[in-house]
Amino acid sequence: MRFSTFSRHIREGTKSIIRNGWMSFASISSIAVSLFILGVFMLLTLNVNRFADQVESQAQIRVFLELDTPEEKIAGIERQIKLIPEVKSVVFVSKHDALERLRETLGENADVLDGYEAENNPLPDGFDVDVFEPRQISIAAEKIKALNDTDPDRSIMRVRYGEETVKQLFRITNGIRNIGLVIVLGLAVTAMFLISTSIRMTIYARRREIAIMKLVGATNGFIRWPFFVEGALTGLIGSLITAAGLLAGYAQVIRSTRLDLGLMMFDLVPLEEAFWPVGGTIVGLGTLIGIFGSILSVRKYLRV
Amino acid sequence: MIEFHGVWKTYPDGTVALQSVNVLIERNEFVFIVGPSGAGKSTFMKLIYREEVPTKGQISVNGFNLGKLKPRKIPYLRRNIGVIFQDFRLLPKLTAYENVAFAMEVVEAPRRLIKKRTMEALELVGLKNKANSLPSQLSGGEQQRVAIARAIVNNPAVIVADEPTGNLDPETSWEIMKLLEEINYRGTTIVMATHNSAIVNAMRKRVIAIDKGVIVRDEPRGEYGYEI
């Protein structure tokens, strides 16, 4: 294709988007909404998988104690845990150790912890508990939790271990994801039909032009191109807006949850890692939806 | 150049528009197609540029066998044919220049050629000074000239004109005829359907008369031959 022909198709396609005004706006919005939801689910999945990996690598029970639990009490609890038959070893993790560990996990982002020193350390003391058999981890965890029942202060604030949390999370997210995919599919189809309606309007508005093109010997491909361009551009605009908004929002989420998640030794998938899979999929899909929308109308209404 | 061999045309609703038509038009001829309204003149023209296909028979145009022509190839047939209508069919939002250039752009002619040939065509039809006018700013005769410029700009072997003077007053009609004669003189075959007996009688060109879908007369230097 000549460059002048190519730029002509782009120009004509763009003109039609502008001329179709509200219809184009509706198409772009519906593409944006459906892809936004899709993008949210993609980010969710990426993070759940990352979370699962992180949890599985911690085949350990973590016990967190209430703040200001006295030292004797801590020693007592440690002894009691050691008495549990499934438990192999117990290591005390002071809140000071926890802060250091967190600094390490955060790496270059550790500056969020600036200002937290020994005196105002917000982290609790706790234990890392290893079991003999990974399969026994939930039994051991239950027994540790049960220690609170005989303790009037209920000093154990929280007992966490990977497997259970992961299973629960997967159950919830799988459900959400399936519903989400149905919604996304429905919205994508809607977007496609809106685009195809928009293209149909263009075909109608340009019927005289099309008739003359045919008469003077323009090829079918030449006549069709601007309509594909219109569809593809509509999809591209919608998806670029979505990708930009979504990724900017995600960057914000990473920033604002870094400290809270860091405290639990987790972090979100970094933006650089999510950028291409999520952004690329959204833009690619959006463009495809647009092209399919125009194919629908061109095949039906543009008899050439 | 144009050959109809045993051509029949029946429309889907059963109307028989042409019956057993045999015609041979040579290169560089000027032919009038005459006949009353509904005789089949427009159908004859549409068969030439393959807007319609015959129900029976063979048609060839400038080396294209239309019966065997794949739909994909129709555009290449049409690049050999310039078509003019009674109602001009210009694009209202384009200037005279743009209307003519449009015909070259959409067949992907090279840019520098487009400018040169468009200006030449506008000059030939005498509208170089109105190149930037919109159709709404031009008289009927001028609009038809733009349509003629558009029809010839791709240098077709044949011009098919379906009642090109049908909307014009006699004086303007004559200007259009002079123009078509000039184009014919430069080497383009012209097939023109018309109701205008004065023009046909004065020009003394070949006349093919159709009545109720049948060719009833074909004379080399004929007259209109009907009462109006």
Ligand SMILES: Nc1ncnc2c1ncn2[C@@H]1O[C@H](COP(=O)(O)OP(=O)(O)O)[C@@H](O)[C@H]1O
């Ligand atoms: N698309 C069509 N469908 C059905 N009948 C048609 C169609 N076009 C023309 N006709 C009929 O075919 C006959 C010839 O029409 P046409 O070729 O337009 O005649 P003319 O141009 O000589 O007036 C007329 O009876 C007309 O009504």
Ligand SMILES: [Mg+2]
């Ligand atoms: Mg007619």
